[in-house]
Amino acid sequence: MTRLVILISGRGSNMEALFHAVDAGALPVEFAAVISNRTNAAGLATAAARGITTAVFDHTAFPDRAAFDTALMAEIDRYAPDLVVLAGFMRVLTDAFVTHYAGRLINIHPALLPAFPGLHTHERALAAGVKLHGCTVHFVTPEVDVGPIVIQAAVPVLDDDTPETLAARVLAQEHQIYPQAIRWFAEGRLQITPTGGVRLQPNRPSAVASCVVPALD
Numbered sequence: 001m002t003r004l005v006i007l008i009s010g011r012g013s014n015m016e017a018l019f020h021a022v023d024a025g026a027l028p029v030e031f032a033a034v035i036s037n038r039t040n041a042a043g044l045a046t047a048a049a050r051g052i053t054t055a056v057f058d059h060t061a062f063p064d065r066a067a068f069d070t071a072l073m074a075e076i077d078r079y080a081p082d083l084v085v086l087a088g089f090m091r092v093l094t095d096a097f098v099t100h101y102a103g104r105l106i107n108i109h110p111a112l113l114p115a116f117p118g119l120h121t122h123e124r125a126l127a128a129g130v131k132l133h134g135c136t137v138h139f140v141t142p143e144v145d146v147g148p149i150v151i152q153a154a155v156p157v158l159d160d161d162t163p164e165t166l167a168a169r170v171l172a173q174e175h176q177i178y179p180q181a182i183r184w185f186a187e188g189r190l191q192i193t194p195t196g197g198v199r200l201q202p203n204r205p206s207a208v209a210s211c212v213v214p215a216l217d
């Protein structure tokens, strides 16, 4: 069974969507641990109530980003995950961290990448006047919000949208596509191509959890 470690910083609704998908028999994974960089992340209680091991690594207690990421890596690796899932984890990760988990580190971003990387995506989408907005699941690479795209979902932007109404419409789609992407990973169907895309392989009953990362020359 594919083992996940989930990293959160806040409410954890995307994490909960994964729980629901497992409960519905739609996601063949097990949750090894949920780790937060914030002691007050609401998602910690949600995970603990499910009986999942939780841990807090408070980034403010570390001298710098590298020290925090080194400690976080050591903690994650204790659980020997097949996939590390960023679910609202509000930290920029060091190259060392991202390289260590190459091909097994995945993120969900609330915009149709490459449009609107970074923060405040819904406000920026409204300010830009786009008619479509959405969300993206992608493998994580050192440059923030740039890695190989697994799946996207688009929603219309309505004339009377506020950042809040737009965020809610996008979030409903996040809760659909994150379990779908992780299911594909668990089925061993995601192949990162040499050009930095993701190819979805046909479903094979004997597939094992893996992600093929091209060798670097």
Ligand code: GRF
Pocket (backbone or CB within 6 Å): 008, 009, 010, 011, 012, 013, 014, 015, 087, 088, 089, 108, 109, 110, 135, 171, 174
């Ligand atoms: C989501 O919008 C996600 O796309 C972004 O952070 C938010 C986390 O929400 N990375 P939640 O904690 O999963 O509810």
